[in-house]
Amino acid sequence: MAMAAPQSAGPRVWWIPACSSIGVVAMHLLPGSDLAADTWWAMWHMDKLLHALAFSGCGLTWAIALAKQRRLQGGSRMLVVLVGTALVFGTVLEAIQGAWMPGRTFDLADVAADAVGALCSLGVFYGIFGQRPGRIASD
DSSP: OOOOOOOOGGGGGGHHHHHHHHHHHHHHTOGGGGGGGHHHHHHHHHHHHHHHHHHHHHHHHHHHHHHHOOOOHHHHHHHHHHHHHHHHHHHHHHHHHHHTTTTTTOOOOHHHHHHHHHHHHHHHHHHHSSSSSOOOOOO
16 A cells, blocks of 8 residues: 655645745834834834834744744754744844844844843744644644
8 A cells, every 4th residue: 555645735835934934034123213212112122022023923924934834854954944044034024124224223232132032932832733844734
């Protein structure tokens, strides 16, 4: 009896990660002149928390989609891809907002918060599914 190829989720699993990525881009395109430097938001650096939360949510949607598509299974490949992509994506977005958005500057701490958020998404994944990203049910 021949073994059938494992069934994977269809292309619909990419809609939510794509929308969350667009949301992260939209967050970086907001003008920075709306917040004064002496507000509690700026004094407590709450924008770093926002960066970490945004990239954590985005990373979680990508981890779920990759797991459902049976991609990057096993080892630390998912960790390297998610955190590496967050570093590159965050750096590009910070550079673009620093160059094109009035009142916004490139901040390396924001890029670090983006990477921390992507790393946290793997912990959230473990909390939800009880295992490291890899093979989860395809629906």
